Amino acid sequence: MFSFSNIRYGYTDKLSLNNINLSIKKNEFVCLLGPNGSGKSTLFKLLNGLIYPSDGQYTFNDQQINAHFFKNSVNAKKFHQQVGFVFQNSDVQLFNTTVYDEIAFGPRQMGFPEPEVNKRVIDCLTLLNINKLENRVPYHLSGGEKKLVAIASVLSLNPDVLVLDEPLTGLTAQAQENIISIMQGLHNAGKTIIMSTHNFTQIKDYVTRFIEFSENHTIVLDAPTKLVLTNSDLMVHLASM
Amino acid sequence: MKNQKYLNMPDWLSSPENYSPVKQKNTFLQQNRGRLLNLLSLFSDKTETTSQPLNRQNSFIQLLTTITLILLTSLSRNISFIWIIYMYQFLQIALLPKLNMLTILKRIPINLVFVLLFILPSFFLTDAKTVIFFVLKTNLILIIVSYFMNTNTFFDIIIVLKKCYFPDIIIFIIDITIKYLKILSESLYAMTSAMELRSVGVNRHQYQSLSNLFGSLYLKTKSTALEMYSAMEARGFTGNYHFTRTKQRLNLSDITQTCITIFLITLFFN
Amino acid sequence: MHIPDNYLSPQTCITMFVAMAPVWAISVSKVKVQIKEKKETVPLLGIASSLSFLIMMFNLPVPGGTTAHAVGGTLLAILLGPWAASLSITVALLLQALLFGDGGILAFGANAFNMAFIMPFVGYFIYSFFKRFNQEKIGAFIGAYVGINLAALIVAVELGIQPLLFQDQGGNPLYAPYPLSISVPAMALTHLLVVGWVEAIFTVLVFSFVKKVSPNSIYLAGNHPQSNVKKMLSRFYLIIGGLAVLSPLGLLASGTAWGEWSASDILPTLTQNGLKAHMPAGMAHGLDFKPFLPDYSLFGVSLPLGYIFSAFSAVIIFIILFKLVTHEKSKIS
Incomplete structure (x- = not known):
């Protein structure tokens, strides 16, 4: 589905991604690990077409993704519908005056008739168990609630891929568990999930593959979970990050 | 228990979306993102010029020189004088590192287009000489300002x-x-960026969405201000501010610059 | 709306600086009082300047595929109060001029006058007038629309008087070449039809968002709104009065600076040059002033005189406009 070959990003003396080779298949549940500033967030921006690689090739469904591809608004819009992104800071993602409008923002743009939009919004609210927030103002919600609304607002687009930048950071234990089980549910429903976290132990029983970034902006580990779980040294290393 | 609720995954969410967007030429979100990125880049690296000994000029002298040069250019009616200032400016630019040189030079054609668009219709009102003179002077002032912008943070x-x-x-x-x-x-x-990623079709309430964006920004601004104030108060802020007025020493390049400026002033009045 | 350098003569620029100086002085003293009551005003002002900066650099789509940007003068005045808004916008304009080359450095006074004085104050007064009738949104809309259009008109006047006042011996303009008869309609047309709507719609929508989400975040004019408004008005009159005095000074300043031609030399040159010749501003101050009332005129009045006349007319219209607003207010209360 996704394929990166020899990707570099940044200036030669200040790279934030260095020689990244990576491919992700449909319905994988990938977790990125690594210290802050190791390039995870840059990779996410690249993945979502917010920035383009300085060097190397990025393809999505065999289509090369670059500035030229995004010049065509039809390509850009289709791509953004297929790949959903949940920002680390939910505040930047919520700008409507009610939770309902927030979730309806995508489907309305896709041109669905209002009953269909309504169905999608209600389904998302129910799925994430946030029906009671329907008429609240997103600005005043708690951190955990904002995160759920942000996820719902992306889900309503029905993306094939869901990218989540540190979805567990700054939330209560209860909220974290809630979000993990939502990701698991979506994975079971056939979605491709790519996320990043600092908490290996919490997520190790759900994801299918681990990728570790190092401080010099390269990938130092790329292994399926099965393999990681049989290697106790590796487990200790990842858990100590 | 918890997993039970995901058995009710709605049909539409478990099947691929069959969506084809309508073509629409609307890239202003991307444009704005580009502009903001440019702005942000200004905060990161500009140390390069200041590390060059020749350009480590006193900012105060530089501002005075800049204003004087703009003033002289603006008042001058003498093509030779304008020419001299052009030469002086380009000499200064030539001494900059390549990257800074390029940023200054890149602005020139864009600016020329704007000035020409503004001035060209006035061919009907005046003569070619006036128009050319106006373009030359406006362009020169832009170069003077660009030089100042590029050598000061x-x-x-x-x-x-x-x-x-x-x-x-x-x-x-x-x-x-x-x-x-x-x-x-x-x-x-x-x-x-977040709005762009979710703009997968036609937004019939574009202004509403954009205004909401700025509304949220204002509210965040306000709460940040309150937080900042409590932080300041916690550090003993009483409502008075005092700044130590640091003394920058003059170096050779400042003195040279001042001399050249004084020379240009005397030249102007002769 | 940002006037670059060399479009206005340095003499005009200095006049505009002088005109703006009392506004800045009063703003600082007003804001200092505000800080004594609410200390968090200080960080808020700084952050508001950055917000103002970002509003002015953010392109909004306009029908027809192009973009325009809002200034946010009225919006900030409604949200923060007009004095605080004036200071914030001034700082934003200063940074734009010094660090980004948006708007001239010499023209900074003129730009501040248009965008950090006229726009927030006019917009705010219209808004507070409608607020009396609980029609805040209409007030924000009309305030923003009138505010930006008035500012645009003043920009047009500033540009339009340049060819009348500053010419070389051949009568060719030295700065912006378009006379009032071109600059005013050009600015009026674009602002009445496009930019004004962008500003007004943007203002009312952001205002509604803030009002809906967090109604306490909107500026309230002190504990005694009535007296406060009155005080503000008296200051406003003071500034307008000062301007009336200054506008003819602007004329004089243009003459004293560069007396490179003697008055008697220039008269024949002017007439020889026929239609294109205008009265150079330098003459307004000169000895030969009295007999020289040529045909070249603005709406049938000789040019320097026409300039003074229009400046005074503008002042009078201002006074009438604000008298009307305050009169309505006192009647209701």
Whole structure:
């Protein structure tokens, strides 16, 4: 589905991604690990077409993704519908005056008739168990609630891929568990999930593959979970990050 | 228990979306993201020029020179004089590192287009000489300003304003403005990106969405201000601000620049 | 709306600086009082300047595929109060001029006058007038629309008087070449039809968002709104009065600076050059002033005189406009 070959990003003396080779298949549940500033967030921006690689090739469904591809608004819009992104800071993602409008923002743009939009919004609210927030103002919600609304607002687009930048950071234990089980549910429903976290132990029983970034902006580990779980040294290393 | 609720995954969410967007030429979100990125890049690296000994000029002298040169250019009616200032400016630009040189030179054609668009219709009112003179002078002023912009950072500006004896409160406000310009631009950049990623079709309430973006930014601004104030108060802020007015020493390049400027002034009046 | 350098003569620029100086002085003193009551005003002002900066650099789509940007003068005045808004916008304009080359450095006074004085104050007064009738949104809309259009008109006047006042011996303009008869309609047309709507719609929508989400975040004019408004008005009159005095000074300043031609030399040159010749501003101050009332005129009045006349007319219209607003207010209360 996704394929990166020899990707570099940044200036030669200040790279934030260095020689990244990576491919992700449909319905994988990938977790990125690594210290802050190791390039995870840059990779996410690249993945979502917010920035383009300085060097190397990025393809999505065999289509090369670059500035030229995004010049065509039809390509850009289709791509953004297929790949959903949940920002680390939910505040930047919520700008409507009610939770309902927030979730309806995508489907309305896709041109669905209002009953269909309504169905999608209600389904998302129910799925994430946030029906009671329907008429609240997103600005005043708690951190955990904002995160759920942000996820719902992306889900309503029905993306094939869901990218989540540190979805567990700054939330209560209860909220974290809630979000993990939502990701698991979506994975079971056939979605491709790519996320990043600092908490290996919490997520190790759900994801299918681990990728570790190092401080010099390269990938130092790329292994399926099965393999990681049989290697106790590796487990200790990842858990100590 | 918990997993049970995901058995009710709605049909539409478990099947691929069959969506084909309508073609629409609307890239202003991308444009704005680009502009914000440019702005943000200004906060990162500009140390290059200042590390070059030749350009480590006193910002205050530089501002005075810049204003004097703009004034002289603006008042001059002598093509030779304009020519001399052009030469002086390009000489200075030539001494800059390549990267800074390019940023200054790149602005020239864009600016020329704007000036020409403004002035060309006036061919009907005046003669060609006037039009050319106007374009030459306006362009020269832009180069003078670009040079100043490229050799001074936000922080140099604050030092200059302190030297000009701006009221402390104004300097304090400018200080905060510059610090928060970075933070707010980062926020706005992220918000614009987030909106762009969810703009998968036609937004019939574009202005509404954009205005909401700025409304949220304002509210965040306000709460940030309150937080910042409590932080300041916790550090013993009483409502007074005092700045130590640091002394920058004059070096050879400052003296040369001042001499050239004085020479240009005398030349202007002859 | 940002006037670059060399479009206005340095003499005009200095006049505009002088005109703006009392506004800045009063703003600083007003804001200092505000800080004594609410200390968090200081960080808020700084952060508001950065917000103002970002509003002015953010392109909004306009029908027809192009973009325009809002200034946010009225919006900030409604949200923060007009004095605080004026200071914030001034700082934003200063940074734009010094660090980004948006708007001239010499023209900074003129730009501040248009965008950090006229726009927030006019917009705010219209807004507070409608607020009396609980029609805040209409007030924000009309305030923003009128505010930006008035500012645009003043920009047009500033540009339009340049060819009348500053010419070389051949009567060719030295700065912006378009006379009032071109600059005013050009600015009026674009602002009445496009930019004004962008500003007004943007203002009312952001205002509604803030009002809906967090109604306490909107500026309230002190504990005694009535007296406060009155005080503000008296200051406003003071500034307008000062301007009336200054506008003819602007004329004089243009003459004293560069007396490179003697008055008697220039008269024949002017007439020889026929239609294109205008009265150079330098003459307004000169000895030969009295007999020289040529045909070249603005709406049938000789040019320097026409300039003074229009400046005074503008002032009078201002006074009438604000008298009307305050009169309505006192009647209701």
